[in-house]
Amino acid sequence: MATETTNVIAGIDTHSDTHHVAVINEHGKPLADREFLAVGSGYRKIVEFITSHGTVTAVGVEGTGSYGAEIAKTLRGEGLCVLEVNRPNRAPRRLKGKSDPLDAYQAAQSVLDGRTTSVPKAKDGPVECLRILRAGRTSAVKARTAAINQIKGLLVSAPDKLRAKYRGLGTSAMITALQRTRPSGDVADPEYVCLLTLKALANRCHSLAAEIATADAALQEILDTYAPMLSDLPGVGTEVASQLLVTVGDNPDRIENEAQFAALVGVAPIPASSGKTTRHRLSRGGDRNANHALYQVVLVRMASCQRTKDYVAKRTAEGKSKREIMRCLKRYAAREIYRQITNPQAAPDNTDLRQKRTALGLTITTAARELGQWPSKISLLERGLLRNDTLATNYRQWLTEQTTKIPDLMSMPTTTEAA
Numbered sequence: 001m002a003t004e005t006t007n008v009i010a011g012i013d014t015h016s017d018t019h020h021v022a023v024i025n026e027h028g029k030p031l032a033d034r035e036f037l038a039v040g041s042g043y044r045k046i047v048e049f050i051t052s053h054g055t056v057t058a059v060g061v062e063g064t065g066s067y068g069a070e071i072a073k074t075l076r077g078e079g080l081c082v083l084e085v086n087r088p089n090r091a092p093r094r095l096k097g098k099s100d101p102l103d104a105y106q107a108a109q110s111v112l113d114g115r116t117t118s119v120p121k122a123k124d125g126p127v128e129c130l131r132i133l134r135a136g137r138t139s140a141v142k143a144r145t146a147a148i149n150q151i152k153g154l155l156v157s158a159p160d161k162l163r164a165k166y167r168g169l170g171t172s173a174m175i176t177a178l179q180r181t182r183p184s185g186d187v188a189d190p191e192y193v194c195l196l197t198l199k200a201l202a203n204r205c206h207s208l209a210a211e212i213a214t215a216d217a218a219l220q221e222i223l224d225t226y227a228p229m230l231s232d233l234p235g236v237g238t239e240v241a242s243q244l245l246v247t248v249g250d251n252p253d254r255i256e257n258e259a260q261f262a263a264l265v266g267v268a269p270i271p272a273s274s275g276k277t278t279r280h281r282l283s284r285g286g287d288r289n290a291n292h293a294l295y296q297v298v299l300v301r302m303a304s305c306q307r308t309k310d311y312v313a314k315r316t317a318e319g320k321s322k323r324e325i326m327r328c329l330k331r332y333a334a335r336e337i338y339r340q341i342t343n344p345q346a347a348p349d350n351t352d353l354r355q356k357r358t359a360l361g362l363t364i365t366t367a368a369r370e371l372g373q374w375p376s377k378i379s380l381l382e383r384g385l386l387r388n389d390t391l392a393t394n395y396r397q398w399l400t401e402q403t404t405k406i407p408d409l410m411s412m413p414t415t416t417e418a419a
Contacts (some may be wrong), residue, residue: 004076006054011085011108012046012061013100014038014068019361021046022104023053028112033101038067050080057132060085060111062103072120083111084120121249126226130219131246137215144208151178151201159191162198178202229344232387233336235300240293244337247290252341261338266291267330282327291330294337298329307390350392354382356399 006312007026012019015038022033031053036042052055058081061068075082085107096102110116122128149169155167156171166174179202185192223231230241247265248255255261262268267284301308308329315325339345353369357367364382368375371394380386 007057008050008054009057009108009111010050010059011104011106011111012059012068012071013103013107014061014063014066014071015100016067018042018100019068019071019156020100021049022101022105022108023050024105024112025054026057028109030105033104041323046071047074047078047080056080058083060107060116061120062087062107065123069123072125073122076122082119082120083116085110085116095287119251119254121254122270123249123252125129125250125252126222127245127248130222130242133215133222134242134246137212137219140208140211140215144205144212146202147205147208148175151175151205154194154201156199158194158198159233161407162191162194166198173384175202175205179206214335227341227344230337230340233297233340234305234387235297236337239326240296243293243308245341247287248341255273255342255358258335258338260336262331262334263332264290265294267327267334268330294333295326295328297333298326299336301329301333302326305388305390348387348389348392350384353395353399355391356396356403357382360399360402362399362402367395367398371395 008023008031011022011024011035013022018035019038019042020035023031024125025031032049034049036046036049050059059075060083061072061075062085062210063069064072064082064084072082107116109385110313123131151174152167155163166177169177178198178413181190181195181199183199187193215237220238223238223241223245227241230236230245230285231238236244244265248261255264259268263283264286266283266288268283269280270283272281286323298308303311312325313331314323315328320328357364364375364378366379371378371391373391377386378395381388381392
């Protein structure tokens with residue numbers, strides 16, 4: 001007679017040097033727990049330990065973005081379902097105490113109870129490369145800003161000769177000028193030491209700027225390969241696109257719908273009603289870096305996108321504040337970006353615009369004046385370097401109108417012929 005297979009659930013409490021693993025059955029009964037080293041051989045032993053107790057339905061892992069990243073990757077490689085466990089509730093912890101075995105069993109129990117349902121990021125593809133590059137770039141940007149502030153702070157109290165020479169320059173010009181200096185003197189001379197320090201800080205700024213440029217080039221290279229169409233959206237550049245992809249992860253299928261993405265980036269409305277008051281407010285949860293990226297998208301669109309400008313004017317007339325309007329715009333931007341990430345759509349081909357304009361003998365300046373835009377913007381649109389679907393539609397419609405007008409003008413008799 002065949003023995004019945006036991007379904008089990010595992011929970012893992014992760015630490016820097018060790019991981020504690022606990023196994024329970026499908027009814028919540030504790031079966032076993034054990035501590036393993038957080039190394040390659042320890043990960044293999046964890047897999048053997050978990051699978052030896054029955055058919056594993058799911059594994060709850062704490063800290064999948066830090067200490068638990070490698071064990072989560074190993075478990076996924078073995079075909080096991082891995083779920084991310086949040087920090088245990090502090091109220092039960094105060095009543096029952098805390099230890100590694102208790103935390104491991106708590107992780108397994110949270111999976112069984114259905115409180116743990118989120119799938120962790122895969123961290124094994126191009127998006128993980130984006131995350132690492134962004135981490136280095138962010139620290140370089142902060143260090144460069146700190147160095148620039150130190151330069152300006154030193155110039156405030158510097159000898160008048162130095163202060164008068166450099167404080168009137170812009171930041172870039174000031175850094176370049178300080179790099180070219182050749183300080184000479186005695187270490188007991190305040191002017192010499194000040195200039196020597198300013199030169200060192202300027203060299204640091206230049207080095208960090210080169211580091212940032214290298215990171216930007218690497219980010220753009222990955223985006224051109226992995227998500228080339230995301231940057232086609234209005235207001236979405238390298239910085240915004242890379243941040244949003246890092247928020248989603250290498251496995252975007254873990255986000256099942258648009259509402260989950262909106263909650264992930266902190267633009268989902270949540271109920272905030274009480275008594276006779278019925279209202280909603282914007283979620284303050286989610287990834288705040290992604291929320292800031294959407295804020296940048298909205299700022300760009302409010303300044304350059306005519307469709308967004310019309311929406312702002314309409315909502316302002318309805319009595320909405322700028323803050324409320326931007327919240328709505330962030331929700332719309334999140335919807336558009338989610339669809340582009342999950343179902344990429346190429347930007348419309350606008351290469352025909354220049355051909356039609358030159359065939360009609362019209363200049364960019366004429367087209368820009370008629371459309372109420374800068375000539376540089378029309379040029380970017382014609383070369384495919386700018387996506388603005390509304391402007392492209394209006395431009396194409398205007399060119400079509402000129403096509404019908406110009407033959408009529410050419411067919412009109414001149415003054416001499418009329419006489």
